[in-house]
Amino acid sequence: MKLHKLKAGEATGTYLVESPVSEADILMMAHQLASQRLHRGRSLTTPKAVFSHLQTLLGNYEYEVFALLMLDNKHRVLQFRELFRGTLDGASVYPREVVKVCLENNAAAVILVHNHPSGDPEPSQADRTLTRKLQDALNLIDIRTLDHVVVGSEGCVSMAERGHL
Structure with a gap:
């Protein structure tokens, strides 16, 4: 995507497009805006x-992707980082690597994130087991x-809201 196609509009949160854009350009712009919303120092x-x-x-x-949204002690974003990439129905997640990345970023808190390529965000038993395993490892530090x-x-499901944390 060429950055010169998109310009900030007069009203906050609006943008002007200077030339025709493709569907791929629009998706790329949406991805870039979402990334900016999760940049360092941003409060959730x-x-x-x-x-x-x-x-x-x-x-x-x-394919399935496991990521971390690392936060400081005031729950401001330190970094959003994709860590593991898997297949259509799973990704191998290594607690040692999760802990290592959290320590490298001096995270005080973390939100674990992963996608379900099927579209259904309902957590599986394996998701609940992984959550407990990672929570135990992170609690130690x-x-x-x-x-x-x-x-x-189809949406997002918070395992905390479901009582799994």
Whole structure:
């Protein structure tokens, strides 16, 4: 995508397109905007806004991706990072690597995130087991696991809201 195609509009949150854009350009712009909303120092306002950004970032993959949204002690974003990529129905997630990345970023808290390429964001038993395993590992180094969000084209499910954390 050429950045010169998109210009900020007069009203906050509006943009002007200077030349014709393709569907691929629009999807790329949406991905870039979602990434900007999860950049370093940004405060997380509402779960629904975060879900929208996560769905834009992970909702169109044809394979499973596991990512971390790392936060400081005031729950401001430190970094959003995709860590593991899998297949159509799973991704291998290694707790040692999750802990390592969290320590490298000096995270005080984390939101675990992964997508379901099927579109159905309903957490599986394997998702619940992984969440407990990662939460236990992160608790040992005083990093709070705030949530595990499962992203699908049909929406997002918060495992914290479901009582799995």
